[in-house]
Amino acid sequence: MAQTNYNPFHAAQLQFDNAAEMLDLDQATRDLLRNPIREFHFHIPVRMDDGEVKIFQGYRVQHNDARGPAKGGLRFHPQETIDTVRALSMWMTWKTAVADLPLGGGKGGVVCDPHNLSATEQERICRGWVRQVYKNIGPNTDIPAPDVMTNSQHMLWMLDEYEVLAGARYPGAITGKPVGMGGSLGRTEATGYGVIITVREALKELDISPESTTASIQGFGNVSQYAIELYQQMGGKVVCVSAWDQQDQTSYAFKKDDGIDLYELRAITNSFGGIDKEKAAELGYSVLPGDKWLEQEVDILIPAALENQITEENVSSISSKVKILAEGANGPTTPAASKIIDEKGIFTIPDFLANAGGVVCSYFEQVQSNMNYFWEKEEVLSKLDTKMTSSYIAVSNFALENDMPMRDAAYAISVDRVAQACHDRGWV
Ligand code: NAD
Numbered sequence: 001m002a003q004t005n006y007n008p009f010h011a012a013q014l015q016f017d018n019a020a021e022m023l024d025l026d027q028a029t030r031d032l033l034r035n036p037i038r039e040f041h042f043h044i045p046v047r048m049d050d051g052e053v054k055i056f057q058g059y060r061v062q063h064n065d066a067r068g069p070a071k072g073g074l075r076f077h078p079q080e081t082i083d084t085v086r087a088l089s090m091w092m093t094w095k096t097a098v099a100d101l102p103l104g105g106g107k108g109g110v111v112c113d114p115h116n117l118s119a120t121e122q123e124r125i126c127r128g129w130v131r132q133v134y135k136n137i138g139p140n141t142d143i144p145a146p147d148v149m150t151n152s153q154h155m156l157w158m159l160d161e162y163e164v165l166a167g168a169r170y171p172g173a174i175t176g177k178p179v180g181m182g183g184s185l186g187r188t189e190a191t192g193y194g195v196i197i198t199v200r201e202a203l204k205e206l207d208i209s210p211e212s213t214t215a216s217i218q219g220f221g222n223v224s225q226y227a228i229e230l231y232q233q234m235g236g237k238v239v240c241v242s243a244w245d246q247q248d249q250t251s252y253a254f255k256k257d258d259g260i261d262l263y264e265l266r267a268i269t270n271s272f273g274g275i276d277k278e279k280a281a282e283l284g285y286s287v288l289p290g291d292k293w294l295e296q297e298v299d300i301l302i303p304a305a306l307e308n309q310i311t312e313e314n315v316s317s318i319s320s321k322v323k324i325l326a327e328g329a330n331g332p333t334t335p336a337a338s339k340i341i342d343e344k345g346i347f348t349i350p351d352f353l354a355n356a357g358g359v360v361c362s363y364f365e366q367v368q369s370n371m372n373y374f375w376e377k378e379e380v381l382s383k384l385d386t387k388m389t390s391s392y393i394a395v396s397n398f399a400l401e402n403d404m405p406m407r408d409a410a411y412a413i414s415v416d417r418v419a420q421a422c423h424d425r426g427w428v
Contacts, residue, residue, distance in 0.1 A: 006308045006334070008087035014335050016090065019411035028428040029419050033093075036086055038062040040136060044110065044128035049118050056125055060108040060133045062142055063089035066421035069140055070106030071096055071359060073147025073176075074129070074154075076122075078113040085109045088147075091330055092359070095352040097414035099391045101363045104418075106142050108133075114149050123157045130161040137162070139172035139370065145362050146176035156181055171369035175362040184365035186380035187358075192226025192304075193381065194357015195328045197388040198349045199300060200234060202324050205396060206347060208299070211235035216296035218242050219305030220265065221273030223328045223355065227302060228262045241265070242293040242305070243275040251290025251305075254280050297321045304328030312336045318344070327351035342405045350407040352414070353395055360387045 013034050020030045040060045047053050059082055062070040072092035075085075085107045093105025110129060114122055130137075137144060146155055159174045159182070166173075177183040203210055213236050217224050220243040228238050238260050242253040254260065254275055261283075268279040277287050294301065294310065297319045303309050306329055310318075315337040325341060326349045327333060333341065333348075341348055361384055368374045375383075399409035422428050 007083050008307055008331055009083035009090075011331065011335055012087040012090045015407075015411060016415065018408070019415040022408065022412050023416055023419065025415075025419055026428070029422060032422060032428055033064065033415065033418065036061045036063040036089055037065065038136070039082070039086075040133050041082065042132040044125060044132060046121060046124045046128055048121055056128070057111040058109070058129050058132060059085045060136065060142070060144075061085045061089040061106060062136075063105040063107075064093045064418055064422075065104035065106075065142070066418060066425055066427065067097060067104055068102040069104060069138075070142035071101075071103040071145070071362065072106040072108070073145045074108040074110070074150050074158075075147040076110050076112050076114050076125075076149040076154075078111065080109040080111045088330060091352050093418055094411065094414040095356050095359055096363075097417040098353050098395065098410050099356045099360050099387060100394075100417070101360065103143075103359075103363060106144075107147075108144055122154065126154050126157040127161040130158045131165070134162065134165050137173065138166075139170055139366070143172070143362075143366060144174050145359075152176055152178040152181075152183060171372070172366045175365040175369070177365070177369075182365070182369050184361060184368055184374070184380055185377035186384065187361045187365060188222065189226045189229070189381070190361035190384055191223045191355050191358035192228070192328070193230045194360065194384060194388045195223065195227045195302065195304070195326055195349075195354050196230040196234065197357070197385055198354050198392045199231065199302075199324060199326050201389060201392040201396070202326070202347055202349055206323060208323065209235075213237070213299040214239050214296075215300040215302060216240040216293050216298045217302040217304055217328075218293045218309060218332075219273060219303070219329065220269055220275055221304070224273070224302070224304040225262065225266060227304060227328060228260075232262060236300070238262075239298060240293050240296045241275075242290045243269070243273055244290075244305070245277065246270075246272065246274050252277050253288040253290055253292040255286040255288055255292070255296075256284065260285070291317075294318060300324045300326060302326045302328050303332035305332070307331035308334060310334070310337045310341070312340070315340045318346070320344075322346055324349065327354050330355065338407060348406055349392075350410050353391060353406070353410045356391060357384055357388055360384055
């Protein structure tokens, strides 16, 4: 399904160029914002459990920090590239700006496959990564967080290394920490719930009652599962989810016309979000090829797995019944496919608005950590709802006033905010 020559950074730059045209930005601002302001490339020597030393390639990219310290995740991935990290760091700048957080955008990565690394080897990679960028990250500089194949344990090892080097406690230096060790309640739910808060607002705008809708979702990991939870609480019915099968190295879609049972499926899902297909079949699910999630006759499609999934090649398989595309994943739709989706009249909630709940809650974690005072879960989730709703409404109002798609409106608002901050600081 994915195009092999797809370069996410080129896609991100193209999206930025469109926004720069819309806003008529001057050349210096364009040159500044279409590339990261700072990049760190380094090699991390790690002593493996067998005594050998292996060298891992690591990155941290700070796309822009005019509005505040850079913020964004750290990914462990065998196919990590500098261009993926650059694209994701740029998308983080727009995401923190669209949610109006006092933060910039950054992203990091290590080229490695945690499936083949022991816990102690992963710990040494985390500590080695921090040693390489220690002077360039921190609560007032750049705050890393978990992302693909990194988790709260990795964040705690990284924080510990940071604090050893700093000689003091800086709990606000890293977010995504375990609850009880500086993590925020509600962070696990935040991204998926945030996606559905934006869907709720879109349904209101389109005058559709949630109870009358159905959805199909790509992925069954953190974002997808909590999106399903809140969507079902709103009365919606999810008829299809898809997941990656590690053993077969392909994806499958799991369908039940009268609605999937979240908790039943969760019980047969591994920690990477892979669903056991034999057990699913026994439970009465139709097990279909992975692409089928996109072809369902539903009202709402939620890609919540990975980037570059809806392309010019498969966009025509989307049913004419679909009314809303809510992008839970980062960059799931290519710019060309997005144009076709707009022409089909499907209402898109763009990724950096739809999935901003994660960084909103990371910001809440940072605030709580800096204060060393932690909020109840209800307070976190209520603040999340307020922030996501106001972000959605700002984008939606701009789109209506200027008769443009939501993605263009979200770009116009966020790029304008960042450009303004660069101007106000006297950079351009
Ligand atoms: P995850 O690892 O918990 O889950 C990913 C899911 O996608 C798994 O169920 C996996 O089986 C499935 N998957 C992988 N490849 C697939 C394929 N080819 N076809 C179908 N399913 C496939 O990840 P997550 O945290 O839920 O993140 C999902 C997406 O959302 C990513 O793009 C991530 O960058 C983005 N995102 C996540 C957060 C967050 O807070 N977790 C925040 C913002 C954006």
